[in-house]
Amino acid sequence: MDEAGCPQQEALLFRDRPLLLDSGQVLSDLRVAYHTYGEAREDATLVLHALTGTSAVHEWWPDFLGRGRPLDPTTDYIVCANVLGGCAGTTSAAELGDVPLTLADMARVGRALLEHLGITRVRVIGSSMGGLLAYAWLLECPDLVERAVIIGAPARHSPWAIGLNTAARSAIRAAPGGEGLKVARQIAMLSYRSPQSFAVTQTGQRTRGVAAITSYLEYQGEKLHARFCEKTYVTLTAAMDAFQPSDADLRSIQAPVLAVGISSDVLYPAAEVQEHAALLPRSTYWELESIHGHDAFLMDAGELPDVVRDFLHR
Structure with missing residues (x-):
């Protein structure tokens, strides 16, 4: 089956052991919607979607998914899940009511999905909100993350x-x-x-x-x-705004990280992305030149796919 024919899948997690949220509340029987591409294996590339994104990577990032691209189903196992609180199949914020969520909560749900799939190591790639969430993964699950690509995102909101x-x-x-x-x-x-x-x-x-x-x-x-x-x-x-790791937190991250700024980004200025990346012990910074602002990673990727592919599979 090619990537365009991959159906959304669903897992029911935290049935026997509830999830403890940062708020102190507990949740059970959480539904997680996800897509996979390629043959199942113990290591994978985990894609983290943007604010209004979904787990269907083939629909919103076709420049990155496919043979010879950064996310290559012929050589890699690729996983993307709709976040907890999302509205694309995973237990939604509307279903949860007034339960506040954090990015760390979302990372813990993602970890449970990896355990469900038998995955023990991941390369993480996230853009925009997914980039902030990648920082949460690096801090919450350092034993799982081999390396990370963070595109168009700072470590914390200004x-x-x-x-x-x-x-x-x-x-x-x-x-x-x-x-x-x-x-x-x-x-x-x-x-x-x-x-x-x-x-x-x-x-x-x-x-x-x-x-x-x-x-x-x-x-x-x-x-x-x-x-x-x-x-x-x-x-x-609200979860994005509340995610405020300290400089000391960022200096504790040991995995190699590629941080990508976008030259004309007015939401997350390139200088801000670079400043936060410089706090990481093993970071590489690269800048995408484009007039199209924050959304350039979707609409004007230029050399970005090649840069990401080389870093992910170095």
Whole structure:
């Protein structure tokens, strides 16, 4: 079966022994939705998705998945799971109610899935929220992670990033039922691109009397509302904001790490990504040159797949 034909799978975890959350609450019988690519083995590459991503890597990262690419199912076993609190098959934030989650909680659920699959060592790759989650894996599961690739993500959120998420959550709370989520997405999309990118892609009008950027943002809001859950958005962004490892925590990480900054990223500026990576004892920094901002890892990857492939399988 080729990667495009891989179905989503599901595991029921923590049936006999509950998961203790950082909040002190316990959860049992958690459903985890995941995709695998390639033949099962004891070592694997673990892909960690972005905020509104899913476990279906073949749908959102085709430049990285396939023969000869960084995620090659012909030579590697690749696993990606929807995070705890997500809304793409795993037990969702809406199902959990008002239970707060942390990135460390999500890493522990991921570890349980690896145990379920018989995996004992992983190479981790994460971008955006997945990059923050990769830092959580490095701190929470150092015995499992051989090396990690962190793309377009700092080790902790700045006041700027927290402020953007605060505004998005405020929009959702002010207009529950979907309208607030649309506005939250519009706020996020402004931070996912750059002024240069919009100047190239969103000038003029597509509809008479309506600026192209306005049409674009409205479309993006409607598109997310059709497939995502506002409770998940609130829960995951809060977990990202609360993840604040200290410099000492970062200096304790011993696995080799490739940190990738994006030259025009206004959400997570390249200098911030580089500064945090420099605290790691065994880090390599590389910068993706693109005008398209944070989303360049998805839409303008350039040499990034080659750089990642060489590092993952060094």
